[in-house]
Amino acid sequence: MKVFRSLLWIQGLYILIIAIWPLVHIESFMxxxxxKTDIWxxxxxxxxxxxxxxxLLSYLFIRTDCRPAFVLGALTALAFAFVDFYYPLRDVISDIYIVDGWVQVxxxxxxxxxFIREYHKFKAPSPTAFIHTE
Structure with missing residues (x-):
């Protein structure tokens, strides 16, 4: 679970930083x-x-089924890695994106x-966990 929590912190903050950067200072980002021609x-x-x-960061503070964090974290990394390798190798975007591609890998x-080592520790909530009875 320590690796899981560390990854949530690192990937969550990394994505947040690279997401906010072009919004607050597009000139330094470019x-x-x-x-870029399409700033929008x-x-x-x-x-x-x-x-x-x-x-991703919210999973550090809530007690719930953590399996969606696996899906979100892994597939986000896969999607960014694909873009970060595919387009620079075709000279569509700058080669600097390959550095981010390796981070995503x-x-x-x-x-x-x-997934291989710790996935068995995560349990789905019971089907009645969210049903309120009075």
């Missing part, structure tokens, strides 16, 4: 990642990343490790 698209992806990062490998 200095690092290259010029960069900011849209950033805005969509905020709830992903916050949701590390996240994906860690989620895989947790």
């Amino acid at each position: 200095k690092v990642t290259g010029y 698209l960069v900011k849209t992806v950033g805005a969509l990343g905020i709830p992903v990062g916050l949701t 590390l996240f994906l490998l860690t989620w895989s490790y947790i």
Whole structure:
């Protein structure tokens, strides 16, 4: 569970930072990642990343079925890794994205490790856990 909590912190904060960055200072974001013609698209992806990062972080503070965190964390890393490798290798976006691609691969490998090693520790809530009887 320690690896799970650490990954939630690291990936959640990482996504939150890279999501907020182009929203608050697009000029510095483009200095690092290259010029963009569709600023609205960069900011849209950033805005969509905020709830992903916050949701991953929320699993640190709530007691619930944690299996959706596996799905969100692993598939977000897979999606970003695909974009981060596919488009730079086709000269569509800057090669700096490959660095982020390797970060995403590390996240994906860690989620895989947790799945193999610790997934059995997570139990689904009982079907009546959310039914209130008076």
